[in-house]
Amino acid sequence: MGIMGILLAGILALIPCLPATAQDSGNITITMTGAKEFSINLTPVNWSFGIVTPNTVNTTDLTQFNLTVAPTSTCAINTYITGEDAVWADDPGAYNWTLSSNEQNDIKAYVLWFKLDGEESYIPITEGPTSFYSGTLGPGDSKQFGLKLLTPQPDFTKGGTGYFSVGSAIVQTHVTISAVAA
Amino acid sequence: MQQMKIRVTTILLAIILAAIPCLWVMAEDGNSGQTTITMNTESVMGISLDQAEWRVEGEEDVSLNTTYKTDLPASWCTITNEGNTNVTMFIKGDDAKWVSDPSKKWTLGSTGDNGKNVYALWYHIKGDTADSYTLVTKDLASMKWVKDGEPLNLAKHDDTQQFGLKLLTPTQFIGGRTMEANITLSAVAA
Numbered sequence: 129m130g131i132m133g134i135l136l137a138g139i140l141a142l143i144p145c146l147p148a149t150a151q152d153s154g155n156i157t158i159t160m161t162g163a164k165e166f167s168i169n170l171t172p173v174n175w176s177f178g179i180v181t182p183n184t185v186n187t188t189d190l191t192q193f194n195l196t197v198a199p200t201s202t203c204a205i206n207t208y209i210t211g212e213d214a215v216w217a218d219d220p221g222a223y224n225w226t227l228s229s230n231e232q233n234d235i236k237a238y239v240l241w242f243k244l245d246g247e248e249s250y251i252p253i254t255e256g257p258t259s260f261y262s263g264t265l266g267p268g269d270s271k272q273f274g275l276k277l278l279t280p281q282p283d284f285t286k287g288g289t290g291y292f293s294v295g296s297a298i299v300q301t302h303v304t305i306s307a308v309a310a
Numbered sequence: 311m312q313q314m315k316i317r318v319t320t321i322l323l324a325i326i327l328a329a330i331p332c333l334w335v336m337a338e339d340g341n342s343g344q345t346t347i348t349m350n351t352e353s354v355m356g357i358s359l360d361q362a363e364w365r366v367e368g369e370e371d372v373s374l375n376t377t378y379k380t381d382l383p384a385s386w387c388t389i390t391n392e393g394n395t396n397v398t399m400f401i402k403g404d405d406a407k408w409v410s411d412p413s414k415k416w417t418l419g420s421t422g423d424n425g426k427n428v429y430a431l432w433y434h435i436k437g438d439t440a441d442s443y444t445l446v447t448k449d450l451a452s453m454k455w456v457k458d459g460e461p462l463n464l465a466k467h468d469d470t471q472q473f474g475l476k477l478l479t480p481t482q483f484i485g486g487r488t489m490e491a492n493i494t495l496s497a498v499a500a
Contacts, residue, residue, distance in 0.1 A: 170343025180349045193345060214349070223466060240347075275347070284467050286354050286393065293467035295353025295394035296499075306342040 164309040166201035166267075170194070175275075182282035182290040183233065190245040190274035195260070195305055197269045204264035204310040207271075208257035211240050214301035216294050223294050225280050227301070229254045239278040240303070250276050253303060264310040275303070356392035357399075357464070357497045366477060375424060375481045384436040385472040389495065391464035397497035399453040399462045399471070403431050403446040406491035416480050416489055420447045426482040431493070435462060436472040443476050446493065453495075463500055 171194050177186045197205060216223035228239040231252050241250035244261065251258060253275075261271055282290025292299075364386075366378050380386035391397060406429060408414040416429045422445050424430050432443035435455060442456035453462040453473075462471055475493075483489075 166341065168341065168343050170345055172345060174346045174348070176348045176350070178350060179352055181352060186349075195343065214347075217348070219465070277347075277349070279349070283394075286356060289354070291354050291394050291467070292351045293394050294465070295351055295355075295396075295467075297351045297353075297394075299349045299351060301347050302344050303347060304342055304344045308341070 162202055164203035166203055166205050166307060166309065167198035168205070168207070168305065168307050169196045169198065170305050171196075177277055180277070180279050182279055182292060184279050186277045186279070188274040188276075190243060191272045192274050193272065195265075195271045195273070197265045197267055197307075199268040201267040204266045205307040206264055206310050207260035207305055207307045209242060209253055209260040210255060210257050210304050210306070211253040212255060212302055212304075214238060214299045217298040217300045218294075223297075223299075225299060225301075227253070227255055229256075233278045233280050235281045235283060238280050240301075241276040242273050242303075243276065245272040245274070257306070260305055265307075351394070353395045353499075354393040355395045355397065355497060355499065357397065357495070358390045358392050359387055359495060360390070361387040364475060371485065372479050374479060374483065377476060377478050379476045380474040383474040383476075384434055384438075386474040388470050388472050389464065391467055391469045391497075394467040395497075396463060396465045396500040398500045399464070400450050400496040400498055401433065401446055401453050402450040402494050402496075403448055404492050404494075405448070406489040408487045409490050410487070414484075414487065416483060416491075418446070418448050418491070420449075421445075422478075424478045424480050427480050429480050430478040431491075432476040433473045434476065436474075446475075450494075450496065461500075464497070465500075 172192075175188065175192065177188075180186055195207065211227045213227050214225040215221075225236050225238045228234070228237050229252075231239050231241075233239050240253040242253055242260075243250045260273075265271065280292070283293040284291055364380060366372050372378065389399060403418045405418050406416040416427045419425070419428045419430045422430050422432070431446040433446055433453065434441075434443050435453070438455050439457045444454065444456060454460065455462065464471060
């Protein structure tokens with residue numbers, strides 16, 4: 129009985145020590161979500177069709193333009209293409225061509241299409257966003273494409289030849305490709 | 311405690327590294343790309359005048375040393391750009407010749423003063439300083455606005471400008487002769 133009493137006393141004395149042993153280490157859970165970051169690059173930044181005449185189709189090579197997704201991007205992207213009205217570079221408010229929305233040219237209305245290298249058909253570019261590539265593009269991906277331009281119908285005719293209202297002039301527009309994370 | 315310090319340090323480093331591409335994207339505005347497309351147009355030149363003749367006093371005779379203006383002082387004649395080239399207008403006058411004997415003439419003065427068989431001619435552009443006139447001489451000269459000295463331009467197809475003429479007859483001449491003078495307006499690519 130005396131021995132049992134001593135053992136019981138020892139066990140009781142050790143009880144406060146057991147939780148102390150359990151708190152010697154701890155766990156911390158760290159949670160991080162990688163941001164979807166991306167960058168695209170469109171080249172060349174300038175392109176000239178040269179001298180154009182009314183109501184004519186002008187095309188570039190299908191490898192003339194190149195869109196590249198930066199390899200450092202962290203996500204796949206969806207891409208969209210938009211165009212805008214073309215303006216007389218010297219005096220944008222005085223003369224412009226409207227970008228057609230129905231693939232029909234008119235007086236002071238032009239049409240612009242793009243075609244991905246390897247694809248079958250041209251797709252119209254409008255002021256509203258049009259899907260540039262039907263799938264997603266990932267880091268390091270690139271797509272080459274070309275443009276097709278149908279100039280406006282002539283503003284006037286002189287000697288049987290059609291002309292635009294501004295001569296020896298530069299008419300300028302922009303094509304923009306934008307991207308969002310897929 | 312030592313373990314905690316190491317973990318914290320590691321987390322901070324990871325955040326900095328992750329932020330590097332983010333900063334680059336923001337700096338480059340990399341979520342869009344743009345290309346500028348240019349097209350050059352062909353040019354053609356041409357102008358027209360809607361007046362070909364000014365009968366100074368109609369069927370009446372003109373008097374000595376008298377000033378006459380076109381019936382519409384500023385908008386008597388319209389110049390129209392029939393081409394598409396940005397043009398600057400030039401003007402020159404000439405001596406007025408007797409239609410029956412062109413060797414008999416009134417000289418177009420170069421100073422604005424009239425004299426014996428010397429007459430003077432001016433133009434006024436619509437929209438220019440009120441009652442301002444610019445002398446026309448036998449030398450081809452750029453038509454200019456009095457208000458700012460800028461040349462008279464017609465930048466594109468169907469652009470128009472209007473002007474009127476003023477004439478001062480000689481102080482002496484032989485009456486009964488019909489005198490005829492030609493004024494030339496030329497367009498030069500600006």
